[in-house]
Amino acid sequence: MTKPILYGADYSVYVRIARLTLAEKGVSYELVPLDIFAADGIPAWYLEHHPFGRIPAFEHGGFRLFETSAIARYVDEAFDGPALQPKDPRGRATMNQIIGMLDAYAYKSMVWDVAVERLEKEAPDEALIASGLRQAERVLKALTALKAPGPWLLGDQLTLADLHAAPIIAYFLKVTEGQKLLAGFTDILAWWDRIAKRPSMAAG
Ligand SMILES: N[C@@H](CCC(=O)N[C@@H](CS)C(=O)NCC(=O)O)C(=O)O
Numbered sequence: 680m681t682k683p684i685l686y687g688a689d690y691s692v693y694v695r696i697a698r699l700t701l702a703e704k705g706v707s708y709e710l711v712p713l714d715i716f717a718a719d720g721i722p723a724w725y726l727e728h729h730p731f732g733r734i735p736a737f738e739h740g741g742f743r744l745f746e747t748s749a750i751a752r753y754v755d756e757a758f759d760g761p762a763l764q765p766k767d768p769r770g771r772a773t774m775n776q777i778i779g780m781l782d783a784y785a786y787k788s789m790v791w792d793v794a795v796e797r798l799e800k801e802a803p804d805e806a807l808i809a810s811g812l813r814q815a816e817r818v819l820k821a822l823t824a825l826k827a828p829g830p831w832l833l834g835d836q837l838t839l840a841d842l843h844a845a846p847i848i849a850y851f852l853k854v855t856e857g858q859k860l861l862a863g864f865t866d867i868l869a870w871w872d873r874i875a876k877r878p879s880m881a882a883g
Contacts, residue, residue, distance in 0.1 A: 680740040683708040683754070686725065687734035688715070689883070692790055693747045694735045695846035700751040702879035703842060704760035748778055751839050763839050770833055777825055777832060777840040780818065781847055788814035789851040797854045812856055819864045826866055830873055845874045 685701070685708055687694030701708050713734055715721055721732040728736035729745040736743065737750040739757070744750050755763040765771045792811025796803045822844070827834035831841050848871055851857035861868055874880055 683737060683739040684711055685709070685750075686711045686713045686728055686736040686738075688713060691715075691734050692786065692846045692850055693733070695849075696747050696843050697735045697737065697750050697754075699842040699845065699879050700754050700763065700839065702882065703763060703837065703877075704754055704758050706754060706758045706760065748782070748839075748843075751842065755839065761837070763837065763842070765833055765836060765838060770827075770836075770838075773825060773827075774833055774838050774840040777822065778843045780821060781843050784814060785818040785844075785847050788812075788818065789847055789857065793856060794850050794854050797856065808856065812860060815851065815857070815860060819860065819867055823864055823866050826870065830870070832870065841870075841874055845871075845880055849875070849880075 683701070683706065685694070685697055687697070687710070689695070698710070713722075713725055713736075715732060715734055725736070726732060728738070728743060731745075733745070735747060735750065736745045737753070738744075739753075744753060752764070765774060788811040792807050793815060796808050796811070822832070826832050829835045831837045832844065833840060848861070848867075852861060852871075861871065
């Protein structure tokens with residue numbers, strides 16, 4: 680079968696989650712650059728791949744997918760390589776819970792309300808940053824409570840939960856407020872130091 684294709688841009692947190700999954704699985708793929716913030720807007724052909732005009736989108740032998748979690752689970756299940764999902768129902772449910780929590784509560788607060796607001800706005804909205812930090816603190820508390828003993832979020836097995844969390848945390852750590860907040864969560868900080876060193880993460 681042909682190589683999978685991933686559509687997206689390297690600045691995107693969600694594209695990075697999909698790329699990390701492909702890399703950890705050892706799957707070679709083609710990255711088709713797609714800048715959703717380009718001045719000319721999203722190309723019409725791309726809306727056939729992603730009706731909401733977000734990135735990433737994915738294709739494998741004519742099978743198309745959008746939504747990063749679906750892409751990551753497909754990559755884990757359709758290709759050889761190390762299993763990235765726990766087999767036991769509770770471990771898998773906790774992994775899915777962490778991924779759902781990150782999508783619902785971490786991405787907007789940590790990436791947009793704190794990091795993008797601080798880094799890219801000429802006059803950052805301090806109230807938005809403060810509320811983003813409060814939400815980020817709740818996320819880090821919940822992640823600490825959910826983390827199993829061991830190197831990774833689910834314990835000894837690196838899973839899709841780690842690969843979902845790492846790009847969000849990486850973005851959050853671009854700003855001092857993010858670094859300061861994470862410093863108070865020692866288990867998550869130790870996890871971060873570990874995952875940041877993996878070749879798939881270090882590759883950017
Ligand atoms: N639910 C989508 C979210 C993807 C997403 O929000 N991607 C961002 C880039 S990190 C995007 O395309 N943003 C463009 C926009 O919001 O218009 C997924 O899981 O793939």
